[in-house]
Amino acid sequence: MDHFNKDDKYYRAKERIAQIKKFYMSLASFIIFIGFLATLNYYTNEWRNPWFLWAAFGWGIGLFFQAAKTFNFMSLLGKDWEAKKMKEFMEEEDKNKNDEPKIRF
Template identity: 50%
Template sequence: MELIMETNNNDFERYQRAKKQVEQIKGFYSHLASYILVMAILIFINLKYTPQYLWFLWSMMGWGIGLFFHAMKVFNWFPFFNQEWEEKKIKEYMEEENKRNKFE
């Protein structure tokens, strides 16, 4: 009975993590779509009214950097600080605390 409950718990946790990952990916693609739309508008305005100075590049680079870091987080391109790393660290700290509590 306990094994069945543990399996159901693990399945539920995996489902919740997968659901959260899908929501993060959707959020990134929304961010990407708004970036493309706004950049197209800014490029149009820049080229129509002040083509001698391409100021839209500053906006494109600034927001692009933010978009890049968003992608790194969502698609787990960070070697550290991703979901697995966090879970591993949490387990390590919990084990350390359990060891300390045993000696007290």
């Protein structure tokens, strides 16, 4: 049974590495291609209309979301968010109850 657990960890780690490699390849493509478009933009109209920024902005949004997924930036949107918040609020309430002074008349 432990053998399957190790295999699962191995394949999850391998998949995670593949996601990271894919992100860095996308980032490299972004830098190269946007650099090419910026150069083309400069030589065609000398920055009077920097149209390459539109391509950089659109692709950049997609790259941002790919990075967020790859590096777990958006833990708020994850599966465990609600459970973590519930636990946090319950612990906070318990702490507040214990900190209240107990006065009896």
